[in-house]
Amino acid sequence: MVDEQCRGLRKDAERNRQRVLKAARELFAAKGMEATLNDVARHANVGVGTVYRRFATKEDLVEAVFEDGIDQVVGLAETALQQEDSWDGFVWFVERLCELTATDRGLREMVYSKAYGGYRVECARLRLSPTVSKLVERARGDGHLRPDIQSTDMPIIGLLAGTVSEWAGQVEPDLWRRYVAVLLDGMRHREGQPSLAVDALEQEQMDEAMRGWRPAG
Known part of the structure; x- marks a missing residue:
């Protein structure tokens, strides 16, 4: 049961990471380097903490x-x-x-x-x-x-x-x-x-x- 929960958490973490990367690609393409991590979080529709956990x-x-x-x-x-x-x-x-x-x-x-x-x-x-x-x-x-x-x-x-x-x-x-x-x-x-x-x-x-x-x- 614990192993299943861990695998589920890892899958959720990877999904969030991919959402953040996709949002970052889209924002950087449109706005260039002026886009911030907060901008990325909003575009990905995730919390700012989620972005900072994946990318410090x-x-x-x-x-x-x-x-x-x-x-x-x-x-x-x-x-x-x-x-x-x-x-x-x-x-x-x-x-x-x-x-x-x-x-x-x-x-x-x-x-x-x-x-x-x-x-x-x-x-x-x-x-x-x-x-x-x-x-x-x-x-x-x-x-x-x-x-x-x-x-x-x-x-x-x-x-x-x-x-x-x-x-x-x-x-x-x-x-x-x-x-x-x-x-x-x-x-x-x-x-x-x-x-x-x-x-x-x-x-x-x-x-x-x-x-x-x-x-x-």
């Missing part, structure tokens, strides 16, 4: 939510590398990356800022960089991508899509797709095209920019 700090909850989110982006890049045509794979990745960053503010802030997330999230970020680099190098090496495009351009393209969505999403939710198409067309290699006026950021500069950007919350 906001940092713990962020880690649980966004380790999987960044792994999802890594998975997209790995899938894109499997496509036979390097340009098709590159375009597929950029479009899906931008869809995520345009529709999930929290993931955008987590991927492109180092203000949040601890060891587990940082490990996920470290997996992302070399995979995206391979994707860019392959398309560039095959002559599809202009030679001055670098892997450090990819986060900025994702941020641009997110900014368009944040600014005009209430008017036209898919407007970001228009500008991603414009950007992709501009990244294609064409004979005789002039070099870009400014070089891409070096990885060290990108890391510094990510450390310096502190979204609300």
Whole structure:
């Protein structure tokens, strides 16, 4: 009888944990890092104490939510590398990356800022960089991508899509797709095209920019 009660309590605890995680994903997607644990509790329709028993700090909850989110982006890049045509794979990745960053503010802030997330999230970020680099190098090496495009351009393209969505999403939710198409067309290699006026950021500069950007919350 005692064992059955314990199993029941464990099941209840896990259900509550999943409710909290689901609520956190939804709130972070809509509000970004400014959402608090109290906000999460209200959205999950559970007591604040229930949230704090599962996640002692906001940092713990962020880690649980966004380790999987960044792994999802890594998975997209790995899938894109499997496509036979390097340009098709590159375009597929950029479009899906931008869809995520345009529709999930929290993931955008987590991927492109180092203000949040601890060891587990940082490990996920470290997996992302070399995979995206391979994707860019392959398309560039095959002559599809202009030679001055670098892997450090990819986060900025994702941020641009997110900014368009944040600014005009209430008017036209898919407007970001228009500008991603414009950007992709501009990244294609064409004979005789002039070099870009400014070089891409070096990885060290990108890391510094990510450390310096502190979204609300």
